[in-house]
Amino acid sequence: MGIVMSEQHLLDYMYVLVFVLVGLAAAVAQVVVSRLFSPPSIQPKTGEPYECGMDPYGSAWGIRFNITYYLYALIFLAFDVDILYLFPVAVAFDTVSGLRGVIELFLFIGILSLAIIYAWAKGVFIWTKKKPAG
């Protein structure tokens, strides 16, 4: 039982590392095995992207998609960090003196939800319809 606390932590992460290696090996092994068994049959159209049997039209990396996806990613970035701040608050909640802790939590969450209210008011959550062509 001579293991020091920090060494114990290192040991824990060693297990995680071993798990990563085993998982990687499993992922690679599947692909290698299928390489050995699968019959390659390259036809002229084999490498084309699937578009329901039509000839592919243009590149997929040039298509336009709704800007809303990007906006969601942006609010997520702002908001997810805030939630990560909530975790230490949650774990140390009982060490803060009662009423003061709760009031601070209310203030923090109040300021935090402004991000959502702002996005809501700006209409981010309304999915804009494409104007009919022509």
Add this chain to the structure above:
Amino acid sequence: MNDVLLTIILIVIKLGLVLGTVLSLAAYMVLAERKVLARMQMRHGPNRVGPFGLLQPLADLIKLLCKEDLIPERADRWVFMLAPAISVGTALLAFAVIPFGAPLQIFGRTIELVICDLNIGLLYLFALSSLAVYGVALGGWASQSKFALLGGLRAMAQMISYELALGLAIVPVVMASKSFSLTAIVASQQSLPNALRHPLAFLIFVIAIMAESKRTPFDMPEAENELVAGYHTEYSGMRFGMFFVGEYVNLIVLGSMLTVLFLGGWHGPFLPSVGWFLIKILAVAFFFIWVRGTVPRLRYDQLMAFGWKILVPLGLLNILVTAVWLLWRG
């Protein structure tokens, strides 16, 4: 020296057992899903390979291994090859911290039935579920196919949105149990499972994991009638198989997360603790399949609006209510 050797052997046994169980459970989950869904739709489901179709997963595996492994010409080759591995790897890695039974006593040694009890286990799970987004997003982008790209985009936006709700639902549990360690969280539910103590958080969590797993009614990313197969349209053979297995491993991970955080983990009367844990996971999985057989798909804007306008505010409110409740209880 002897002690170290024994520890290493124990770890190897635990690793093998956990990985073996999870992978075979995932394979049979596919069969179970097909069987149960078939029964709900008045069909028989797979029943030709082996008794009751029990060898079907094996047959599927052999078929997938023998299929041609295509990489589209215009795809980003490396990212294309990496994406399924991320998808399956993040799902498998989650099992490193999940406690699946009460500590065992064998030959005077206490064996913890968890691979490693990280003191930040919950954060680790949360981080892995964020990393899982990369698998589908990169897979959809790298294929350079329009269906795959749209599926990947939808999956990305949906998963990050519901991850917020997931995180917010976890906070009250941490507040009550005062720890991120999953073992400690399970131990704190000895008398009463968290589902009864935090019913609102439980509800938010169930909906959020259903959306995280991209299953009906939240399966817009792979909606087959509009997007063919979504982000894995261009994948074939074992690479498709990896996405597929990853999805079912993920289902088991989310089931275990629900079990550990809200359903009392391995606590339960009469049966051994590992048995209770398995029963609870299977019950959650059955519930998921049931929902898939019952509920129609939502529309994408409805889904996002539901996540941001209802689940996230409810989650925030729930944290405040829990704080006040904890203060009032003293």
